[in-house]
Amino acid sequence: MPDEHSKEKRITIKDIARLSGYSKTAVSFAFNDPSRISAKACATILQVAQEVGYYPNPLARNFSLQSHQSIGFLLPQDINYSFRNPYIMEVLLGIGAVCQKNGNTLTLIPPLHESVVEAVRCAAVDGLITQGMGTEMEVFDLLLKRKLPFVTIDGVPSTQIPSVNVNDEQAAYDIMRLVLAAGHRRIAIGGLLEVIEEDSASQSIQRTRLAGYVKALQEYGLNLSSPTIIMHTCACTIEEGRHLASILLNAKQRPTCVVTMSDIVAIGAILAFKEHHIAVPDDISVVGFDNIPESAYHRPSLTTVDQPGEEKGRQAAQLLFSLISKKEIVERHIQIPYRIIERESLKNIS
Amino acid sequence: MPDEHSKEKRITIKDIARLSGYSKTAVSFAFNDPSRISAKACATILQVAQEVGYYPNPLARNFSLQSHQSIGFLLPQDINYSFRNPYIMEVLLGIGAVCQKNGNTLTLIPPLHESVVEAVRCAAVDGLITQGMGTEMEVFDLLLKRKLPFVTIDGVPSTQIPSVNVNDEQAAYDIMRLVLAAGHRRIAIGGLLEVIEEDSASQSIQRTRLAGYVKALQEYGLNLSSPTIIMHTCACTIEEGRHLASILLNAKQRPTCVVTMSDIVAIGAILAFKEHHIAVPDDISVVGFDNIPESAYHRPSLTTVDQPGEEKGRQAAQLLFSLISKKEIVERHIQIPYRIIERESLKNIS
DNA sequence: CTGAAAGCGCTTACAG
DNA sequence: CTGAAAGCGCTTACAG
Numbered sequence: 001m002p003d004e005h006s007k008e009k010r011i012t013i014k015d016i017a018r019l020s021g022y023s024k025t026a027v028s029f030a031f032n033d034p035s036r037i038s039a040k041a042c043a044t045i046l047q048v049a050q051e052v053g054y055y056p057n058p059l060a061r062n063f064s065l066q067s068h069q070s071i072g073f074l075l076p077q078d079i080n081y082s083f084r085n086p087y088i089m090e091v092l093l094g095i096g097a098v099c100q101k102n103g104n105t106l107t108l109i110p111p112l113h114e115s116v117v118e119a120v121r122c123a124a125v126d127g128l129i130t131q132g133m134g135t136e137m138e139v140f141d142l143l144l145k146r147k148l149p150f151v152t153i154d155g156v157p158s159t160q161i162p163s164v165n166v167n168d169e170q171a172a173y174d175i176m177r178l179v180l181a182a183g184h185r186r187i188a189i190g191g192l193l194e195v196i197e198e199d200s201a202s203q204s205i206q207r208t209r210l211a212g213y214v215k216a217l218q219e220y221g222l223n224l225s226s227p228t229i230i231m232h233t234c235a236c237t238i239e240e241g242r243h244l245a246s247i248l249l250n251a252k253q254r255p256t257c258v259v260t261m262s263d264i265v266a267i268g269a270i271l272a273f274k275e276h277h278i279a280v281p282d283d284i285s286v287v288g289f290d291n292i293p294e295s296a297y298h299r300p301s302l303t304t305v306d307q308p309g310e311e312k313g314r315q316a317a318q319l320l321f322s323l324i325s326k327k328e329i330v331e332r333h334i335q336i337p338y339r340i341i342e343r344e345s346l347k348n349i350s
Numbered sequence: 351m352p353d354e355h356s357k358e359k360r361i362t363i364k365d366i367a368r369l370s371g372y373s374k375t376a377v378s379f380a381f382n383d384p385s386r387i388s389a390k391a392c393a394t395i396l397q398v399a400q401e402v403g404y405y406p407n408p409l410a411r412n413f414s415l416q417s418h419q420s421i422g423f424l425l426p427q428d429i430n431y432s433f434r435n436p437y438i439m440e441v442l443l444g445i446g447a448v449c450q451k452n453g454n455t456l457t458l459i460p461p462l463h464e465s466v467v468e469a470v471r472c473a474a475v476d477g478l479i480t481q482g483m484g485t486e487m488e489v490f491d492l493l494l495k496r497k498l499p500f501v502t503i504d505g506v507p508s509t510q511i512p513s514v515n516v517n518d519e520q521a522a523y524d525i526m527r528l529v530l531a532a533g534h535r536r537i538a539i540g541g542l543l544e545v546i547e548e549d550s551a552s553q554s555i556q557r558t559r560l561a562g563y564v565k566a567l568q569e570y571g572l573n574l575s576s577p578t579i580i581m582h583t584c585a586c587t588i589e590e591g592r593h594l595a596s597i598l599l600n601a602k603q604r605p606t607c608v609v610t611m612s613d614i615v616a617i618g619a620i621l622a623f624k625e626h627h628i629a630v631p632d633d634i635s636v637v638g639f640d641n642i643p644e645s646a647y648h649r650p651s652l653t654t655v656d657q658p659g660e661e662k663g664r665q666a667a668q669l670l671f672s673l674i675s676k677k678e679i680v681e682r683h684i685q686i687p688y689r690i691i692e693r694e695s696l697k698n699i700s
Numbered sequence: 701c702t703g704a705a706a707g708c709g710c711t712t713a714c715a716g
Numbered sequence: 717c718t719g720a721a722a723g724c725g726c727t728t729a730c731a732g
């Protein structure tokens with residue numbers, strides 16, 4: 001009986017109004033715009049609130065204001081993959097830093113019940129950033145329907161969709177040229193290519209990069225159908241890199257160079273080669289993409305394409321906040337510079 | 351005039367009710383519990399919703415259900431520090447994996463307007479996980495007032511507060527003993543110690559670890575006041591590790607071993623020593639804490655305490671979800687095993 | 701099976 | 717300066 005009123009029943013604005021003798025309006029103003037009420041009223045209200053430990057319920061507040069004070073980062077894959085990729089972590093850091101500066105939280109949105117679409121439906125955010133999502137995904141439709149502002153990172157730039165990318169085709173072209181110039185002609189290409197095979201209408205960053213590879217190959221009289229060019233689909237994880245290597249080990253004609261679309265895959269492949277006593281780059285060369293910090297430390301260090309994940313995250317978040325606040329957007333398509341990084345993992349065999 | 355009604359005005363449940371000829375109740379059921387209405391009603395409603403691209407507003411839904419479908423991860427420091435620490439990333443991965451499994455999002459909560467308290471006030475989550483927060487923080491008061499379930503990782507276990515830790519005192523004791531057994535007597539200790547100095551009533555994991563160090567030192571007739579023992583406060587970043595090293599370089603009597611409370615600090619220190627041509631471990635030994643992946647790759651590899659960040663994150667998240675759903679909790683204080691990892695960075699000088 | 705209505709806890713134009 | 721009241725868009729007992 002004594003703690004009858006402490007019976008769960010969380011305290012609301014109503015209680016504070018009653019307790020302080022002011023209206024709910026006044027209580028609300030005390031917290032949000034004290035200048036609208038007298039100093040005395042404000043003091044009394046805050047005092048009472050303090051005593052009973054009241055603070056406006058964020059959920060109700062957000063609902064009333066129709067805002068979440070949070071943006072989302074949509075993970076295209078299982079979190080166990082995404083989060084193990086240092087490149088994604090760099091992107092995350094960039095996004096997070098901007099959120100922090102803007103007083104927002106950052107909502108990580110993994111596939112819900114294994115469905116990205118489902119996750120987007122339920123996402124309680126003011127806008128979101130996608131990473132590595134192809135245009136084939138119905139996700140974008142949904143986003144447009146929900147009128148939820150969003151920005152893609154490593155998506156395929158289409159005029160309607162705000163994006164942050166490096167020039168993927170050019171970067172892919174550059175690194176493939178480097179490989180070819182080093183004398184390699186038997187080349188394996190590893191990337192998330194299943195998308196491409198399945199649905200020729202769909203676009204993805206892998207396809208964009210592939211176009212760059214092809215352009216370079218053609219200059220050397222090669223193409224994807226050439227007998228010395230092997231393509232193999234491969235998700236963006238270290239294990240898949242290992243797996244890719246093991247497959248190549250068993251190929252009749254082993255390639256002299258493996259071109260991957262991700263450092264993490266390249267590193268996985270190198271590890272597997274090592275385990276099978278295949279020396280990189282002496283027996284086989286490997287090149288990556290991203291230039292994650294590990295690619296410099298790793299032995300052999302990785303020849304790769306440097307793209308600044310953190311900067312991409314930052315720019316994407318800034319763009320998103322501009323979209324949310326409906327500021328005039330100067331440019332909805334941001335292109336970040338990349339650099340080819342030559343290190344140890346590519347050997348000149350010419 | 352033609353697109354008068356497309357005038358922003360997002361569609362709501364009301365519109366679907368009107369359009370479909372059913373009530374809002376029916377529309378709601380169509381999405382949440384189709385068994386409560388006729389198949390025909392459901393089909394009609396879903397059909398209409400489909401056509402106009404309607405889906406229940408998550409914010410309103412959450413508000414009505416009084417749930418966010420999201421848990422928070424409270425970052426004690428600037429995101430630029432937290433996110434650069436691989437150990438934190440491991441914890442994050444563990445938490446994230448459980449969120450994904452439970453169909454929740456994970457809200458990253460950086461200090462809001464540089465205030466952790468402010469951040470907690472505004473956090474729109476069903477519960478949260480803190481990492482590395484001392485008991486001195488008013489944050490816990492607030493959490494209790496808001497009746498928000500929470501779990502601490504690397505906090506100081508107090509009976510009222512659910513926690514996930516290794517046995518920090520014992521682990522610290524073990525590694526310090528290892529250092530002493532290797533013959534070291536001039537020892538520098540680096541950790542976030544300012545808390546301790548400022549407020550002796552406060553508790554923190556650093557203090558717990560320090561107690562372990564002291565216990566080991568005493569067995570060798572030493573204590574924190576011994577002239578050969580140097581303490582230096584040091585935040586948990588690679589730069590601070592560098593800074594710590596530069597200070598020790600200038601000490602009159604250089605220590606023979608640096609004991610840090612974090613691998614990232616240890617690595618920073620080693621890098622700085624290297625730059626000053628001080629060889630680790632030949633000129634000076636360094637030991638860490640955490641056993642982040644880098645500490646195995648790094649040259650010299652790091653002697654350290656292995657604590658599984660991912661596992662800690664996972665357990666903390668599972669515990670939190672249990673608290674939120676008010677399941678019977680078997681154990682509110684989880685202790686995870688640790689291991690001392692002996693590698694290259696500690697030299698035997700006896 | 702179906703729907704009118706209360707309720708979730710705030711914010712904020714509006715009138716006084 | 718102050719407060720009654722509408723509104724944010726859902727969910728869900730409850731009555732029919």
